[in-house]
Amino acid sequence: MSLARSIKLTPPQLLTSIFGGGIIIGALLLMLPFSTTEPISWIDALFTSTSAMTVTGLAVVDTGTRFTVFGQTIIMLLIQVGGLGIMSFAVLIFIMLGKKIGFKERMMVQHALNQTNIGGVILLVKRLFIFSFVIELIALIFLAIRWVPEFGWEKGLFFSLFHSISAFNNAGFGLLSDSLVQYAGDPLINITISLLFIIGGIGFTVLADLWEKKSYKKLSLHSKLMIIGTFIINTVAMLFIFFLEYGNAKTLGSLSLGDKMWTSYFQAVSTRTAGFNSIDIANLTDSTAFLMIILMFIGAGSASTGGGIKLTTFIVITFAVLSFIRGREDIVLLKRRLSTVYVVKALAISMIAIMFVFFATFAINISEPNTPFLKLMFEVVSAFGTVGLSMGVTPELSYVGRVIIIFIMFLGKIGPLTLAFSLAKPKREKIRYPNEDVLIG
Amino acid sequence: MSLARSIKLTPPQLLTSIFGGGIIIGALLLMLPFSTTEPISWIDALFTSTSAMTVTGLAVVDTGTRFTVFGQTIIMLLIQVGGLGIMSFAVLIFIMLGKKIGFKERMMVQHALNQTNIGGVILLVKRLFIFSFVIELIALIFLAIRWVPEFGWEKGLFFSLFHSISAFNNAGFGLLSDSLVQYAGDPLINITISLLFIIGGIGFTVLADLWEKKSYKKLSLHSKLMIIGTFIINTVAMLFIFFLEYGNAKTLGSLSLGDKMWTSYFQAVSTRTAGFNSIDIANLTDSTAFLMIILMFIGAGSASTGGGIKLTTFIVITFAVLSFIRGREDIVLLKRRLSTVYVVKALAISMIAIMFVFFATFAINISEPNTPFLKLMFEVVSAFGTVGLSMGVTPELSYVGRVIIIFIMFLGKIGPLTLAFSLAKPKREKIRYPNEDVLIG
Ligand SMILES: [K+]
Ligand SMILES: [K+]
Numbered sequence: 001m002s003l004a005r006s007i008k009l010t011p012p013q014l015l016t017s018i019f020g021g022g023i024i025i026g027a028l029l030l031m032l033p034f035s036t037t038e039p040i041s042w043i044d045a046l047f048t049s050t051s052a053m054t055v056t057g058l059a060v061v062d063t064g065t066r067f068t069v070f071g072q073t074i075i076m077l078l079i080q081v082g083g084l085g086i087m088s089f090a091v092l093i094f095i096m097l098g099k100k101i102g103f104k105e106r107m108m109v110q111h112a113l114n115q116t117n118i119g120g121v122i123l124l125v126k127r128l129f130i131f132s133f134v135i136e137l138i139a140l141i142f143l144a145i146r147w148v149p150e151f152g153w154e155k156g157l158f159f160s161l162f163h164s165i166s167a168f169n170n171a172g173f174g175l176l177s178d179s180l181v182q183y184a185g186d187p188l189i190n191i192t193i194s195l196l197f198i199i200g201g202i203g204f205t206v207l208a209d210l211w212e213k214k215s216y217k218k219l220s221l222h223s224k225l226m227i228i229g230t231f232i233i234n235t236v237a238m239l240f241i242f243f244l245e246y247g248n249a250k251t252l253g254s255l256s257l258g259d260k261m262w263t264s265y266f267q268a269v270s271t272r273t274a275g276f277n278s279i280d281i282a283n284l285t286d287s288t289a290f291l292m293i294i295l296m297f298i299g300a301g302s303a304s305t306g307g308g309i310k311l312t313t314f315i316v317i318t319f320a321v322l323s324f325i326r327g328r329e330d331i332v333l334l335k336r337r338l339s340t341v342y343v344v345k346a347l348a349i350s351m352i353a354i355m356f357v358f359f360a361t362f363a364i365n366i367s368e369p370n371t372p373f374l375k376l377m378f379e380v381v382s383a384f385g386t387v388g389l390s391m392g393v394t395p396e397l398s399y400v401g402r403v404i405i406i407f408i409m410f411l412g413k414i415g416p417l418t419l420a421f422s423l424a425k426p427k428r429e430k431i432r433y434p435n436e437d438v439l440i441g
Numbered sequence: 442m443s444l445a446r447s448i449k450l451t452p453p454q455l456l457t458s459i460f461g462g463g464i465i466i467g468a469l470l471l472m473l474p475f476s477t478t479e480p481i482s483w484i485d486a487l488f489t490s491t492s493a494m495t496v497t498g499l500a501v502v503d504t505g506t507r508f509t510v511f512g513q514t515i516i517m518l519l520i521q522v523g524g525l526g527i528m529s530f531a532v533l534i535f536i537m538l539g540k541k542i543g544f545k546e547r548m549m550v551q552h553a554l555n556q557t558n559i560g561g562v563i564l565l566v567k568r569l570f571i572f573s574f575v576i577e578l579i580a581l582i583f584l585a586i587r588w589v590p591e592f593g594w595e596k597g598l599f600f601s602l603f604h605s606i607s608a609f610n611n612a613g614f615g616l617l618s619d620s621l622v623q624y625a626g627d628p629l630i631n632i633t634i635s636l637l638f639i640i641g642g643i644g645f646t647v648l649a650d651l652w653e654k655k656s657y658k659k660l661s662l663h664s665k666l667m668i669i670g671t672f673i674i675n676t677v678a679m680l681f682i683f684f685l686e687y688g689n690a691k692t693l694g695s696l697s698l699g700d701k702m703w704t705s706y707f708q709a710v711s712t713r714t715a716g717f718n719s720i721d722i723a724n725l726t727d728s729t730a731f732l733m734i735i736l737m738f739i740g741a742g743s744a745s746t747g748g749g750i751k752l753t754t755f756i757v758i759t760f761a762v763l764s765f766i767r768g769r770e771d772i773v774l775l776k777r778r779l780s781t782v783y784v785v786k787a788l789a790i791s792m793i794a795i796m797f798v799f800f801a802t803f804a805i806n807i808s809e810p811n812t813p814f815l816k817l818m819f820e821v822v823s824a825f826g827t828v829g830l831s832m833g834v835t836p837e838l839s840y841v842g843r844v845i846i847i848f849i850m851f852l853g854k855i856g857p858l859t860l861a862f863s864l865a866k867p868k869r870e871k872i873r874y875p876n877e878d879v880l881i882g
Contacts, residue, residue, distance in 0.1 A: 244807070285810060286810070286813075286817075287803060287810070290814065291803065317792055320789065324793065325793065325860070340785070344784070347788040347789065348765045348788065355762060362735075366685070366728045372727075373727040373730075373731065419766070
């Protein structure tokens, strides 16, 4: 906060500048001759850099073959900086909100993070960094058990490090051209990778809350909702993917029952934001693809490495909608009442996101007239939720299409935080106009 | 209202019962041997009756050839009853709201309708009926100028009457199998039909307001927004359709410049709810189809024969979103400030509608696995907005698909009014839980 103040930028401006700067530096580094096995265009370098820094994972060129180990290391570092950067920023902004706004919000931030002074912030961010590195190291060891015997020490360790960082930061970048399809039934890879992105995606506030309280009962409403919500949405997604793809010969159809279940589990937990796939995304049925669009739009937890409108936002609007339909005044979640101001914010964020996604889908359908609508919508929402799953359209995009997706990835990552900040304390107009209403619905 | 009270039904229950009853009676009449040229299944009779009573216009069988003049007359009467019924009910509900709820809302209803006592209601509904019949009669004469010379007295007059009623009630049913494609460049047909559904779709409250005030300046905010909003959205839609379809050989491509312009105008104004088409909808580009999905979702005016979330709802959420993004507290429209409660209602109605449409789209994609996603989504939104435009999917739907569309048409027509009613005075819970908030976005 003191940093933000000393160079006279608002936190959202600072966040945008750092991210924009990081992306440009990354793109320049990826343009270096020893970054690639074969030169790439500047738009593809910018695309890859944006995709890495925003931890999206959409790729216009194959990460495993088109980049050298040096280039892949750049991508890995961009992912680490982007992922931790966003998490730290989210933590900083939430703490700042706790200082600047009302008692109720301050209580909430304190409740979730238990930190409101600058010393506490530094400690918290330090803890975030240490925690991330420890988790990534442990995962590295587990992944190495599979990949060192398969690829030898050097390549095996690099593979394990790359995938560990990519998974914890929910980046979805992989070095194998089929993501993780060839490990669809491998429990070690499935469990390690999925635990990484689930931990990274649930949000640091939840992890800090768990660490402090060490008891489910004492957790904040936010943490409880995230834990229950993650469990429910993952289970529902898994069942739908299993049954909708059961008979699809191009996806689950040819697998054994056990592999079908592993794949459904992995794809269900990966879709909301991680972006790894162990199923052929381009050949999904339309219903599964549309279900995934919804999941990607919802996304992961607040103050996490994931994107989307966030799971708690989705839970709040769902319960709000149920209350409205039943004609109830209060919105009650786990015996706690939500204040109207939070419901309005959740509805506003969702509506802004929907309008943005629709506008972008419309634009990209104009720029890519020959690509099926559903595949383009899938790619747009994947970029917006910084997911990185692809129905195979991204590498075929026109120049304008690439620019649109770069723009969506950037806004998908920076937008929600910036919006949360400006929604926190709205300006009152100098001139207040008289009130008059209109008919609705 | 006294009727609603004497038989102990809430107005939404009464509305649902009358509509449900009317649809069933209509379906039975359409099953009569002399209603059809060739017998139809009971699901198709129910589909047609629902489509007519909800003034949607989606058709599983060709209205012009499969039904006899008797069957077509049944459909025409269902349209008239459904259209006027919904308008009268909307007027009644808004007046009741004016009696039951706060001063602010009462002022608004008074402002828009200038009537709050029972005598006034009866007068108002009488005026609505007389007004509708006069408009339909005038249009009948204009249409007869084209169709009597073409089809002779008997068929020409019946055609004119049917299309006049169908257009004023925004039903979109036609007796020609290509809707109005063969009259794409005919000014008489274009102007008469489009004026009919524009007047029917702007909402009776606006017409009553215009009739009372006779001056733009004195109009209510609602009426002003509807007039300006209708003009802007129609112009934008027209330009997009013109440019997006200009080079499409299967739609506008082969027409002269004048016909291109007439067709763009007509399709732009017809799409939000009327449902007539003078362009081949099945061959639109994906971008135009998606634009039309948005237009159909937005719909026409409150207390009109049209459907959708309503134009004013869309205007309110758009301005709300702009205010949120700019970090402003007030939502200002034409120098009037909207109360938060209206903004919440607009956001809630839109979100409920989006969730409903998404859920229905998901369901119908499961029931129709071999139909392209965009075409199914188009059909779902067309049913939800009681528009009736079709990309050709409806006649090919499976049994389950037909049931889904029937259900959507019914809810699309009854839902918004019912929701408006239950949102008007939410119940307070007996137990109020303590307040706690969650992180959003
Ligand atoms: K990702
Ligand atoms: K219609």
